[in-house]
Amino acid sequence: MQYKKRIFIDTVAKHTFKLTGYLVLALLGGIFGMLLYNAISFFAEVRPIDFLTDREWNPTANEPIYGILPLIISTSLVSFGAMLIAIPLGIGTAAFISEYASPRLKNILKPLVEMLAAIPSVVIGFLGIVLVGPQIAEFANLPNGLNALNGSILLAIMALPTIITISEDAIHSIPKTYREASYALGASKWQTLLKVTIPAAAPGIIAAVMLGLGRAIGETMTVLMATGNASLFPSDFFDSVKTITATIAIEMGEVPYQTTHYFALFAIAIVLFFMTLIANLIGEYFINRFRKYHAA
Amino acid sequence: HTIKMKGSDTEVNLAVNLAEEFSKENSDFSIAISGGGSGLGITSLLNGQADIANSSRPLTEEEIHLFEGKNIKLKTIVFAEDATAFVVHKDNPLDEIDLKTLAKVLDGNQKTWNEITELNLPINIYGRQSSSGTYSFVRKKLGIAFSQSAKEMTGNAQILEGIKIDKSGIGYVGAGYIAANAGANQGIKVLKIKENNTSESISPLDQQAIRDNKYFFQRPLFQFVPEKSWAKVEPFINFEMASEGRKLIEASGYYVLDK
């Protein structure tokens, strides 16, 4: 009898686990389904070609215009700038931590990087307003610092921990034999790092960069607070820009449910979804390649 | 009782002050207040996410339609009067501006200051996001579309922040934002408005002129309440309209017009 009870519990547990497993999947799948459903509703009302080619995003005009181009350009500009800053700093730091730092220094630096990762994005955005913005304004002699450059700097800070940790892992896992081979040929430590270790770790580093980029593209609060949100076509880093994430954050609250504008926000969200997904998939592809390569 | 109040950024601080005072007497009321712009408030009513919508503009035709479509009946309360102020940096030589010039500045036809005044800088517009009542109020009053290069600030305060350090900036905010704490707003200058070249220029801070309904950009501040929420919000509305509430409204830099 006792045994039957135990077996019963076991079976119930098994099915419960299975059920939660599927439920979680359904929910997570639902996110995509919901995005897709609402986005399709949007394209029932606005031609996809207009969506992709119109040069203006102005949903509240008398003749609403839903052109995602300026938003994509803005998002790309800010993220590109962020990568310009974060890639050299990130890889340099990763190389320093893995190749040069003494074990003790490593034990200090790694937690520092994790601390940087832990800082909430709204705090970084806040500093963009009170600290980085005014500095940029003063430096570049601009009226204000709420522009793409500000966003790029802040996003670089947010992407750095990702880039550093994953690159460091990649560089660290390059077998010692590569380095020794290079040293044995008379290469210096620096030459070895630059010409052997980093190229060998390249897939891992590319993965790090792509995952960092995904993070930057999808970041909301920092850009919302620090980039000025002007929905025109940006021409350089000193222009105010309005990214996809910021557009959603600003406009979502004000739209009546189930209107074209509401659906439009889901449509740009799905574009955002795919942008980050592609970055992450490329990142994952390279991580797997790296693992496979070095497992062999 | 829980009350959700959403909408106009122009009114949000006033609403906070009122709610704070109100709950001293009525501790069983839980009031949640959010800004985000008049449009957000009205939309929230439509979406069923608010009991009171603060709005610095009347409902549009379209919105009335939407409410009718959803069979939501609204009560409209005008509880204060606001004047929209146009502000520039304190070093801007400009003191007053006429409507025609203002329109050209805001719609982007006028790109530099030196055509208006002896300031050799481009014009930098600090506007609001599209859900803002002030945004649509100014747009309607001037009959323009805002320049695409106007920044969309999410609140009045951010506009003032921007103007304070931007010698080339111009922006618009509710009077309450300037009058309530004059001390903190030293970096800015409030422009007087002339309806045309010949008429008198009037400041939005001129109480008498507002009472006489002479300022071009003055407007009532609304609160919309769906009928089904009326019972629970009535004590609060009554508090606003009573003398204590009125005092607070005026202390916050807005005006109370006698009807």
Next chain:
Amino acid sequence: MINNLSAKNLNVWFGEKHVLKNVDVEFPKNQVTALIGPSGCGKSTLLRSFNRMHDLSPDAKIEGTLTIDDLNLYQKDIPVTDIRKRIGMVFQKANPFPKSIQENIAYGLRINNLSYNQSYIQKALEEAFLWDEVKNDLKMPATRLSGGQQQRLCIARAVALRPEVILMDEPCSALDPVSTLKIEELIHKLKEKYTIVIVTHNMQQAQRVADKTIFMYLGEVKEEGKTYDIFNNPVNEITKNYISGHFG
């Protein structure tokens, strides 16, 4: 017999561990010297002392005099990279760079600022008996070569720098018998130009390739001499036991 490479009174510690104890060795020019001894006796450590590979381990401590042609290898003012250029090294597990075959050879030349051209690369590959097998695939990733080819590529890579000495740490232990034989042939040829030191666990190999053999045990040199003598008339009891395969 000219002494090209030698160590006098060499002591090496890793942390607290005394790994090489008063080692005196000489590696005659244009000869192959084999280092044999049980695992952990310090063969690799000795080999790596000569091209200063221990510089990289912070806990390694080295005392004694190591010289090449009367030049002290640990002299302060000569760059370690120069030393490593003069004393090439081939490792146990073939470790080509994850680059093309051609790039593998060119790498060492380039970082040492030596001008080179295609014929130079060809010559290095020829010296390593690899040219015929790869001449049509110079742009192929080196990692696609077989294990034996990879090892010969590593030798070509070392040879390309025209070193004076080539140190080999068990270069054949990961290879099949056919590849091993090829490498041994190669060693025979190479000694015409280079001084070669080879660590090996394979007694047959030592006898096949080495002119001189040094037997090490627990960090000390127990016996050294002509290969034939060591294997046929070992003086030391331990040497005798070791070469007859009783331990190690």
Next chain:
Amino acid sequence: MINNLSAKNLNVWFGEKHVLKNVDVEFPKNQVTALIGPSGCGKSTLLRSFNRMHDLSPDAKIEGTLTIDDLNLYQKDIPVTDIRKRIGMVFQKANPFPKSIQENIAYGLRINNLSYNQSYIQKALEEAFLWDEVKNDLKMPATRLSGGQQQRLCIARAVALRPEVILMDEPCSALDPVSTLKIEELIHKLKEKYTIVIVTHNMQQAQRVADKTIFMYLGEVKEEGKTYDIFNNPVNEITKNYISGHFG
């Protein structure tokens, strides 16, 4: 000789791989039977078939008749947990639960709804010759014990359930010689009460502990018999080669 545990015509596949082929074996009561054979021949697979550990691998397919006292182990209506209670198992690597020593013993009793008290736990530990070493630390995490102690704890854990059979899969391979000897002594004692099957790679150990020995090769039983006979007069050529250490 009473046959307690036996397999008839047992075949096991993992996916496409035929791992046990027509195996017929019998493990006599209150004796120690050793399973020997080269790595990969299926010793562990055979052992694990008896306490139905393969139930967990979805790709395992089992055919044949396995019985304990004429009870079919794979009969549908008897609970697998009962079988595992009757047939205890000790693994190659000691795997105590991450709990206290006491809890390690008590766990099996508790989940099987057997009433127990402190003296019960003491008895199990005494049977495994562990009591004296741990009696003052019963609340200590079992992971802090030495490897040998951990393995004896695992035996005590199995013994506590009063199984009829104890299966041991290379129980000493991770232990030092002293601990190994202790376990062997223990096995000697345990066979008075239990039927024991032990997989071992160590020929000396098999000879020391086993009454009967079964030699397996490539999934088949090649030879079985009294331990003394297998080691001194093997019939099969392969057995002879294996026990003389020529392969495996």
Next chain:
Amino acid sequence: MQLKFKKLTPIVEWGTLLLTTGLVCFFLFVILYDIITKGWSVLSWEFISKLPTQGMTKGGVLSPIIGTVLLTLLTAVFSIPFGICCAIYLNEYAQNNWLTRTIRASIRNLSGVPSIIYGLFGLALFVQAMSLGTSILSAGLTLGLLSLPYIITTTEEALLRIPASTREAALAVGATKFESIKDVVLPSALPGILTGVVLTLSRAAGETAPILFTGAAFYINSASGAMNQEFMALPYHLYMLSTQHQSIEEVRPIAYGTALVLIIVVFLMNLTAFYIRYKYRKNDQ
């Protein structure tokens, strides 16, 4: 000349790396320095124990603190059981076929989906479709969803580290599969799971975008904690104080104080995670 240059280059090269590392540390230092120096003076018992008063220009941040704590608890309630159960399903029960692999890959990729998209989903599903309104419940559910992929991934990693022999040990003494998971596998994996959970919750506590339109409010006059009520939260409060308050300059000290409190909360949670990890490693040896 040649020699001198050679001696100099390593310093230059080493310096480059040191500079990049230094810059990264400098960023962190500036962030912490600015917030700590300017937030420290505001920080007091009053500040964390008082409701905001006088139009949020005076008083403390009690209501945002309560909101954040409640929200994090809700997140925990919604994400931990589901996340752990799902991970157990994937790791202990599901067969390793293409479906499981696809599921794993999707879950991994979902942790890269921007948080604002979770906000949208929360709005559409919880606020709208399930009629929960803008409320702490909706926001908690949204954050719970956002945290799920992280919890699943870290739990799975922790479960993977438990060797098969541990599971077999339990089965061999007659435990059912569920008993082996409950009594042996989960307790062994607990430190790893806990570390992941705490780190995930600390992330959720600092999130702003997902609560923007699911229930965060500019101001509430009480901190009742009712599930259907809107709420104030530290990150949102900081956002409001720095962009939308009437007197941004006057409340800047409060904004700094809020930022400092938020950082302290998040760092404390991270420290807890480090501590668990550290203790676990020590016990392991």
